[in-house]
Amino acid sequence: MKVTKRDWLFATVVAIVLGILLLNTGKEKARRVPADDRHRPFLQRLARGADREEVERECATCHNxxxxxxxxxxxxxxxxxxxxxxxx
Ligand code: HEC
Ligand code: HEC
Structure with missing residues (x-):
């Protein structure tokens, strides 16, 4: 298949759009819950299959x-x- 000028234009536009999308998701990314002594118990309960909504209700005891x-x-x-x- 011959790569035409239009193919290059198309590829460039796709690359730009993808680049913008990637940059935006990077900016909006929430940080992970830190794996420190305060947060580890919550993460462990989650890993053991605790109900997510029940665990996160306790976040507000500190984050308020x-x-x-x-x-x-x-x-x-x-x-x-x-x-x-x-x-x-
Ligand atoms: C809809 C998604 C979403 C939900 C739900 C959410 N967060 Fe966030 N959180 C974010 C994003 C995105 C940021 C980064 C905001 C910024 O820096 O502009 C953030 C930032 C934070 C920060 C500051 C840390 C930092 O990035 O500097 C804390 C602490 C935090 N969130 C705790 C919580 C707690 C506790 C809850 C539940 C009560 C919660 N978040 C619910 C998305 C969310
Ligand atoms: C015992 C108090 C306490 C509880 C409970 C708690 N946090 Fe935090 N959290 C802190 C403190 C203090 C910090 C900031 C200092 C640090 O990084 O440890 C923090 C920081 C954070 C950050 C920001 C990390 C960063 O990189 O800036 C996030 C996100 C967060 N908490 C989410 C949560 C979520 C989600 C829950 C519930 C599962 C939760 N926390 C429960 C005390 C708490």
């Missing part, structure tokens, strides 16, 4: 308006672990 507040631009706050624990 009074103590370790979330950033002002934080996305919708329920279900912490959907965003902050991902595989891979």
């Amino acid at each position: 308006a009074r103590s370790i507040a979330l950033p002002g631009n934080h996305p919708p706050k329920e279900q912490c672990l959907l965003c902050h624990v991902r595989k891979g």
